[in-house]
Amino acid sequence: MDNTVLKIEEFYASYGDGDMVKNISLDIERNKVHAIMGPSGCGKTTFMRCINRMHELTPNSSVKGKMFLNGFDIYQMNPIDLRRKIGMVFQRPNPFPTMSIYDNVISGYILNGIRLSKQEKDNIVETSLKNAAIWDEVKDVLHRKGTFLSGGQQQRLCIARGLAMKPDVLLLDEPTSALDPKATAKIEELMIELKGKVTIILVTHNIAQAARVSDYTAFIYLGELIEYGPSDKLFTVPKDKRTEEYLTGKFG
DSSP states (O other), X not given: OOOEEEEEXXXXXXXXXXXXXXXXXXXXXXXXXXXXXXXXXXSHHHHHHHHXXXXXXXXXXXXXXXXXXXXXXXXXXXXXXXXXXXXXXXXXXXXXXXXBHHHHHTHHHHHTTOOOOHHHHHHHHHHXXXXXXXXXXXXXXXXXXXXXXXXXXXHHXXXXXXXXXXXXXXXXXXXXXXXXXHHHHHHHHHHHHHTTTSEEEEEESOHHHHHHHOSEEXXXXXXXXXXXXXXXXXXXXXXXXXXXXXXXXXXX
16 A cells, blocks of 8 residues: 655746746655755745645745645645645744634634534544643643743644644644754654654754654755655765765755
């Protein structure tokens, strides 16, 4: 059985006249952590935003090539349906400031007009917060605002919100860059735990983090996929000289 959840074929993305992503082909295996790393401005966040079609919300943007989620062409799907199947967590924690912790978790259902019974809501909230390893910290304050939490807790709340829609893939864009080392360690542990439930694609410029948490790593440079493979091999015996130079700090 093919274990590919996401198949990307000869994919390009551009703003105006400039290609930010150039001819990337990649198979993403289900229930693994896949790191995408590279220096700032190399196209890794643009590439990630193409996976859930947020790229097209930017004026003068265009894409070329194919992406398939479970065999279905992403660019033929309704974008709202797609974003239920491919969740995203951003660089800075962004719980909805006017919503309680409880409503933040089920906000995807609220905003999409999906009606749920009280029992269904309670179950989704508890399961999602447990999966994001924050239930015990917030179970007695569910009706307080999400912004009342610490930065690390807010980011785990955002992960719970992403998990609540039961996505196939969860995109994490530099999810620990605004967090202290202790909060970062919790998010890293969480990524490893979550891969049994969801495929994770992590964009990071933190080489050590990619080595710690990922099963596979892609190195992108100037919009091109330079190398992709099992993390233990890529970090110890990279095939491309540019990968080696990036890993040893010669650029980036």
